[in-house]
Amino acid sequence: MLGQAMIRRLVALVLVLAVAAALLLALWPQALDLQRSWPAAQLVSFRIVAGAIAVAAAVVLLILGLFARRIRSTTASIAVLALVFGAVSGGVLASRGLGRDDFTDALDTDVTVLSWNTLGGGPGVEAIADLAVEVGADVVTLPETDAATAKAVSDAMNAAGLPMAWFTSSYDDVSTAKPTSLLVSTALGEYTVATADDGTSVTTTPGMPSIVATPTDEASPVIVAAHPVAPLREDMGSWRAGLGVLSDACASGNVIMAGDFNATVDHMAGLGRDGGALGACRDAAVATANGGVGTWPTDLSPLLGTPIDHVLATRHWLATGFRVVTDLDEAGSDHRPVVAQLSRTGA
Template sequence: MLVILGWLLALVIAACLAVAAWPQALGLEQAPVVAQVVSMRVGVIGIALALAVVALAFVGWRRVRPFVLGVVSMLLVFALVSGGIHASRGLDDGQALDRASDDLIVLTWNTLGDEPGAEEIARVIDETGADAVMLPETTLPLGVEVAELLGARGNPFWVHTTDYSPSYGALNTTLLISAALGEYTTDLSVGGTRTLPTVVARPDDGDGPVLVSAHPVAPVPQQMRNWRADLDFVAGLCDGSDSVVMAGDFNSTLDHWWSTRTDGGDLGTCRDAASAVGAGAVGSWPTWAPPWLGAQIDHVVATPDWEPVAARVLTGLDDVGTDHRPVLVQLRYRG
């Protein structure tokens, strides 16, 4: 009976580890619990290795030794496989962007309800040379204040904000667009994400990409249905009919997008810029965790007519009030 129970338990452990490593094989990447586990690969790898060490404490017990060694082997294989998947997305956190080029510089930063303040946001935009700035959880008044500061320095920006409640920062999303890119109009006809707002802006003269500041809701238990619907919505914006540059807090990693992929893209036809240039595993959230440990849930994605050149998670702003790090990407138009 003990042997049978041992085999059954080993099979359950193996199944759980397989799902945690690659839930896409069974279409479970957006399932409750699994979605949360796969988003923090490095943390789960650490737990697996700790459990392996604990299990080895029982290896001296002869009757359970084969079971213990089997479990330790599975945990080590899981750590290697999941670690390899994570590393394959890129751990390069030192890439430099060329702000003097004619390329499009995109910055996204969830500001946790205006926490960094207008001066700090304007400083980061100035120093990075960003042309399109996606700011989830940033209100219209702060967006306008940032634009006024930049305009006074000879760097004017247009401000687009969508809100579900102006007084509550998390229910606001702002998009700042450099005047050098031309005039844009917010497109309300395409709909939006369900719980937290997304801004979709189209160029008035049709010359330039559709710019999107996205904010799908987090996959907390009571929001799982809305989270999945939000991911379907943003993926639908990358349907190949428009040139699209989209950035924001997606509350999801590349694993969660697996079922939305189209024509070689990561999210619809859009590709994740950071992973394309070897920086897709550098964590942007939370700021209390080092970048090698955190989750990459803040993204810049673009349709195939935009070639990612460089990407960087800005790690020097962890003490300005928000729990997200800015993500900066250089995109080159190739038509």
């Protein structure tokens, strides 16, 4: 009998330790440098959802322990771990900000950035252009948006008194790739774009195209419209490579980068430098207490979704306003637009 009791205790201890290890991996995979590995990358994407599931599981285990005396200590221990996991998950998102959309008064030298993955132009030209004009966008990044839509949005903004140059990059030989478009205010000067068609260039991302626009005026920022592939199991290598390309594109200099990164700041851990979230670029959402607001998918509330659409910038810029646009969830895209106001720092 004594031997059986010891075996049960040992099994219970091993189970509790295994659950603790699994919860730690889901909570903070970067502790083991697994934040860009499957399945840890997927688990950490939805912190609030995971936390809510853990709390619900804790309640079930506590109730079970009331009726199953023999396993009560084990269920109680696991329930405590689950409650701690839920609380810390919520705390991490709260520390990054759960929504603050106040903007400082804009200066003439400020740059307003709009990014919206349009899911193939689903919202339509009018909706995209109306939002861009409403916020007075100087930079518009449009992942999954073709050239015809980009040109039409540019024409509409020009008619509204906001002349924009537009660029589109596509991988025509990659059947699953969607084009990426970028609009830049002519007030920022002339820009040139160099992209590769095969997705292997160091200036773009494999699988899905990103755009690097270089100014002819050295006082203007390099602008990157970002869209690495999603971290599906079969595409993990391309996803990691894409984040690496974007980190290198923001390694130094005057850079503004925006788009659908298919990554949260957790996934970017280890890719920053000099205080940046990705390369030397800092995340505007985190800087303005909006880093926990979900941008995808639109069929989940902003507090349940995952924040994978970002505006990043080097130390030449200070985020003086940011918001996730939540009133266009039925517009036709599965992503929410994000808007950032960036002020020059003189760096």
